[in-house]
Amino acid sequence: MPTGSPPPFDPADPLGLDDLLSPEDLAVRRTTRRWATDRVRPHIARWYEDGRAPVTELARELGELGALGMSLEGYGCAGASAVQYGLTCLELEAADSGIRSLVSVQGSLAMYAIHRYGSPGQRERWLPPMARGETIGCFALTEPDHGSDPAAMRTRAERDGGDWVLTGRKMWITNGSVAGVAVVWARTEDGVRGFVVPTDRPGFTAREIRHKWSLRASVTSELVLDGVRLPADAVLPGARGLGAALGALGHARFGIVWGALGAARDCFETALTYAGEREQFGRPIAGFQLTQAKLADMALELHKGLLLAHHLGRRLDAGRLRPEQVSFGKLNNVREALEICRTARTILGANGISLEYPVLRHCGNLESVLTYEGTSEMHQLVLGKALTGLEAFRG
Missing domain, CATH: 1.10.540.10 (Acyl-CoA dehydrogenase/oxidase, N-terminal domain)
Incomplete structure (x- = not known):
């Protein structure tokens, strides 16, 4: 011992x-x-x-x-x-x-x-x-009418002699209007393929999406590909089928498993400090049972999420992380992070809606994180299929 x-x-x-x-x-x-x-x-x-x-x-x-x-x-x-x-x-x-x-x-x-x-x-x-950050990239998969169902994408790439010609639209593309290169996914006669597209090509335009109430410190864009002509070597040779795009998304979702907890931690620490300084009825609100119950529950979910993130990280480093396990992490950690941020807002009361504090800003951001790179419902169905062996995506 x-x-x-x-x-x-x-x-x-x-x-x-x-x-x-x-x-x-x-x-x-x-x-x-x-x-x-x-x-x-x-x-x-x-x-x-x-x-x-x-x-x-x-x-x-x-x-x-x-x-x-x-x-x-x-x-x-x-x-x-x-x-x-x-x-x-x-x-x-x-x-x-x-x-x-x-x-x-x-x-x-x-x-x-x-x-x-x-x-x-x-x-x-x-x-x-x-x-080096000298060239910014974007990843163009989502379309105006196809988010959770990328297999139904309408963007097409057609051969014209030795070239490829891309036509279509992509929506909700982070970094799109500041990118120097776009990885664009399009349907071809041989299935879905990925293309490396310099954004200065004729026919490529990017319009920044404004009036967002979430991720306001991030550039989000709509891309239009109007007959963008590319040489034969623009295609990603190792990317055949939608599985390649989903593989990249799985890599990015792993970062979300950790990142969402950063927003949660910032809200928890803000609420803990605020509760110790804010006085009502002659004493700090941190001394009231209901406030302590909220703080305890927030700490539980935050640090359980961190344990999960650490576990998944070690599995990824060992080459043993499965896509279903990434879904497990994103589903749990983003959902719990959002609840932590909302609970922190209640502790701060009216001050919780002010930009002088980070809480409602994090809440607003996490509403997007909850649904991008796979909605909670899609990750539930991924886990449901893994658990039962039955696919429920299409009813």
Whole structure:
């Protein structure tokens, strides 16, 4: 039996989860947290209110930080572990979901697709400047009429001599109107294929979607491909069928499993501090039973979610993570993160709706995180199929 006393209880780490992290993991977390604290937090309320953030400038800084494509090997990428990537997503989303989305789409969707499915020439051309943040990428799968059912996409790529000609529309595309390259998924006579599309090609236009009430510090766009002509080598040679696109989405969803908990942690810490300072009936509201019950339940779900994220990260690093397990993580952690943020809002009362505090901003962002890259209902059905062996997607 071990001897001696256990360490003091730490409200910021009640389960002692930092014991699961290596010195390298802690260094990555510390570096990302410092950047987010210095570079994002002082400005994020204004960016959110204005509906604009300096995305191209932030991308270069994130490239210098090593956060873009950080779990990929070679081509200027950091080659970090899955857990280190997860910790980075958590710290970025603790500042704002829009900043994490920038990193996720750049590294886990656009760069991952090129790295995993691209030719040597495509990798050499695009990945180094994307890792530096000099070129921003986007991932164009969702269409105006096809979100949860991408197999029904209408965007087509047709051969014309030695070229490909792409026609169609894509919707809700993060980074779309600031991207220098788009990974576009289109239907061909041989099934769904992926294409690397420079955004300066004639016929390619991107319109930023405004008037959003969520992810306001993120660029979201509609893409129109009107006869975009591409050379034969624009196709991703390793991407045959919709499974390739879904594979990239699975990689990005892993980052969401961690990132959503960053928003939850920020709301929990805000509520805990506020409850200790806010007085009603002659004492801090943290001293009332109902407030303590809320804080205890928030801490339970937050740190259970972190345990789940750590477990999935170790499985990914070991090459043992299944898509159904990623669905398990996204479904649980985003759903519980949103509930934590909503509960924090009740503790802050009227102050909870003010941009002076981060709580309702995180709530609004997580409403998008809840449904993008697979709605909660779709992940329930993924798990339902895995549990029963029966597919219920089409009734």
